[in-house]
Amino acid sequence: MTSAIVMRAAGGPEVLQWEPVAVAEPQAHEVVLRHTAIGVNFHDAYVRSGLYKTLALPGIPGIEAAGVVEAVGRDVRDFRPGDRVAYVTRQYGAYAERRVIGADLLVPLPDGMSDIMAASSLLKGLTAQMLVQRVYPIQKGDWVLVHAAAGGVGTLLCQWARHLGANVIGTVGSPEKVPLALAAGCHSVVRYREEDFVARVHEITGGAGVQVAYDAVGKDTFFGSLQCLAPFGHLANYGQASGAVPAFEVSMLFPKSNSLSRPSVFQHVRTPALLREAARRYFDACQEGALDIQESQELPLRDAARAHALLEDRARLRPLVLRPIEVPGPPA
Numbered sequence: 547m548t549s550a551i552v553m554r555a556a557g558g559p560e561v562l563q564w565e566p567v568a569v570a571e572p573q574a575h576e577v578v579l580r581h582t583a584i585g586v587n588f589h590d591a592y593v594r595s596g597l598y599k600t601l602a603l604p605g606i607p608g609i610e611a612a613g614v615v616e617a618v619g620r621d622v623r624d625f626r627p628g629d630r631v632a633y634v635t636r637q638y639g640a641y642a643e644r645r646v647i648g649a650d651l652l653v654p655l656p657d658g659m660s661d662i663m664a665a666s667s668l669l670k671g672l673t674a675q676m677l678v679q680r681v682y683p684i685q686k687g688d689w690v691l692v693h694a695a696a697g698g699v700g701t702l703l704c705q706w707a708r709h710l711g712a713n714v715i716g717t718v719g720s721p722e723k724v725p726l727a728l729a730a731g732c733h734s735v736v737r738y739r740e741e742d743f744v745a746r747v748h749e750i751t752g753g754a755g756v757q758v759a760y761d762a763v764g765k766d767t768f769f770g771s772l773q774c775l776a777p778f779g780h781l782a783n784y785g786q787a788s789g790a791v792p793a794f795e796v797s798m799l800f801p802k803s804n805s806l807s808r809p810s811v812f813q814h815v816r817t818p819a820l821l822r823e824a825a826r827r828y829f830d831a832c833q834e835g836a837l838d839i840q841e842s843q844e845l846p847l848r849d850a851a852r853a854h855a856l857l858e859d860r861a862r863l864r865p866l867v868l869r870p871i872e873v874p875g876p877p878a
Contacts, residue, residue, distance in 0.1 A: 550642035551850045554604040556596030559851035562641075567606070569644050574621040576646050579631070583665035583844075584640050585610035586853050586866040593638075594854060601638050608640025610669050612661040615652075622649045630655040632664040632825075634672065636812060641850055643870040650818045653825040658833045666842040666865040667698075669811070671828035672821075673784065674702035676814045678710065679827065681807055682758040682780045686711030689751050691759040691774055693767050694787065695732055696723035698865060702837055703760050704730040709836035715750055717743050717767070738767065747774040755779055755802075765789035777802045784809055842867040 552565040572578050590607050592598040601607055612632040615625050625631065631652040639645050655664055677699075678684050690707045694700040695716025707714050708731035716732035718724055719739050727735045734750050736743045747756060755776035761767055762785030771781050779802065783791060799806060815821035831837045845853050847868040857866055 548643040549848070550606045550645075551608070551847065552604055553594060553601065553607055556594065556599075556603075559594070559854040561594060562607070562851045562854065564848040564850075567642065570646050572617055572619040572622075572646050574619045575649055576619045577615050577622060577625055577649050577652070578617040578644060579611075579613045579647055579652075580616050580644050581611050581613040581640070581642060581847075581870050582661040583612045584608055584847060584868040584870070585665045585667075585669065586850075586857055586868060587669065588857065590641075591854055591857055600636070606639045606642050606645075608638060608642075609636060610634045610665060611640040612655065612665040612668075616644070618649070625649055625652060625654070630661065632661075632668050634669045634811075634815075641847065641868065643847065651821075653822050656829050656833065659829050662842055662844065662867050663832075663839050666867045667702075667839050668825070668828075670698045670702055671832075671837075672815060672824050673699050673811045674706055675824050675828045675831075676809060676811050677703060677760055677782055677784060678706045680814060681782045681809050684710045684712050684758070688712045688758065689754065689756040689776070690714050691747060691756045691761075691771065692716045692732070693738070693759070693761045693763045693771070694718070694785075695727035695730060695735065697762070698840075699762060699784075700760075701726070701730040701840070704732050705837050706831060707731065708733075709831070715747055715756065743767070744770045744773045751776075758782065760784065762786075763788050764791055769794070772798060772804065772806075775802060775804045778804070780805045780807070782807050782809060840865055844869050846871070 547566045550567045551562045593601050615629045633651045635651050690712045692703045696718050714732045715734045716727040717736045717738040724735050736746045758780045759771040761771045761783045764786030766788035768791045843864045844867050847870045853866050
């Protein structure tokens with residue numbers, strides 16, 4: 547037996563309950579993984595609240611974690627007991643001390659990547675890698691617009707784009723996030739709730755517009771992002787924090803021959819080979835100093851409900867990580 551956070555109904559953080567659970571023997575292509583650090587994502591909160599009805603109840607939430615392999619199935623060749631690994635999965639089950647998981651979902655962790663760093667940033671790192679190297683490969687001298695530039699993915703996009711030689715314009719929703727966006731590599735920061743970001747982007751670029759806009763905000767910024775594009779510019783709408791984008795005429799792309807994508811990171815890492823190559827590129831960027839990963843706030847796994855309360859407090863600036871062992875944490 548081991549323990550896990552079990553959800554039996556949707557609701558507030560209080561539905562996340564600490565319970566004993568059984569761990570099965572690994573099948574041929576599976577491993578038994580002892581978690582050492584577990585990422586806390588907004589996706590988890592949407593599942594807990596019932597906004598996303600993608601977890602069969604009762605169930606164990608969580609999609610991202612790092613840990614140590616304890617046992618392997620008979621056909622597993624890429625991993626052995628003692629290996630440090632991390633994963634992101636839509637199969638849930640990460641809020642647990644131990645679990646069984648398919649070996650094809652795992653990525654090996656290099657020596658320079660801590661378990662806590664991997665658990666807090668792998669999904670964000672894979673998303674950033676997809677956006678800057680595959681969806682629109684950034685070139686030196688490009689103008690790049692990053693919405694939510696002080697957010698988890700946004701800070702990685704700003705850092706990576708600047709490392710690649712781009713001129714980065716970031717937008718933020720509040721004054722206190724301006725220094726964070728500048729520290730992440732933005733050359734200019736626009737407070738999009740107080741300023742006309744379209745006018746400011748054209749002012750900053752001398753009327754040229756941007757080669758790519760990375761937009762995770764959605765409804766509130768989507769059409770403005772289109773207006774910010776240069777001829778042949780690309781809009782990558784990878785999130786919808788403000789709501790879904792309403793239907794629009796594709797002919798809106800015609801005047802400047804623009805292009806649009808709605809990329810899914812899970813499609814970009816849909817095979818073990820694609821997943822491990824993307825993870826390798828992300829880990830390399832971290833180890834080369836291109837990316838500076840924010841320090842996490844750690845809480846014990848049994849305090850997942852408190853972690854969700856902190857997650858939904860928009861004043862929180864640090865990523866959250868759950869630890870299966872009791873760890874002292876800073877005050878909330």
